[in-house]
Amino acid sequence: MLKKKTIIEIYQKLLKYYGKQNWWPAETEFEVIVGAILTQQTNWKNAEKAIKNLKKNFLLSPFTLYNTSIKDLELIIKPSGFYKVKTKRLKNFVNYIIKKYNGEIIKMKEKKEDFLRKELLEIKGIGKETADSILLYALSKKTFIVDTYTFRFFKRYGLTGKNNYEEIKKTVENAFGDKEDTVYNLKELHALIVEHGKNFCKKIPKCTSCPLTKECKKKGVINE
DNA sequence: ACCCAGGTGGCCC
């Protein structure tokens, strides 16, 4: 079972090794949300192309996006892949924020994270990871994102007993407590785990045969 | 010519 001290130590090591990540790269909160949907199971570079297209067409705001046809939107976000489902998902989200919050993110922010998480999870196309990405990076709510890299990472270093989403999420949130910089730290930790995962830990659970394991230890990112 | 990428929902059992 994961100890609080262990996760904090790992966080500090990752931070020292990779430096601050300063996620999420975006000009507005709405852009973060759109990016969170577009990057689902997709390389960020591809999602970025779609975001640039949206920006060029002034579609990075709830109402302009709402007023765009399905066909146009599909064409504009095509580079992000899964463009038909993602078009629906973007539409589902804007319908929600316009209906419930008059299209204003600032009004969403007034609500508590548990309440918002439930609402977000009711939207078709927004699952746990996307919901938590929106909560953490767009709305700056205290939540931890568990994505594929995080599952691999925790499994690799045997940091939890059970490997389910909520278990890992709660464990990490508890480890960071409730301080001024907790949200900041949760943002950094997730970004660092992704950055680390892009280089290491790919062959989970057969990590003994993973050629990167040795290098990972050698570089002192993680001590086992 | 493969394999992967900052997931999700639907279906089956």
Added chain:
DNA sequence: GGGCCACATGGG
């Protein structure tokens, strides 16, 4: 609850 599948583009 878990196991499989479709969804799709672009880069290595």
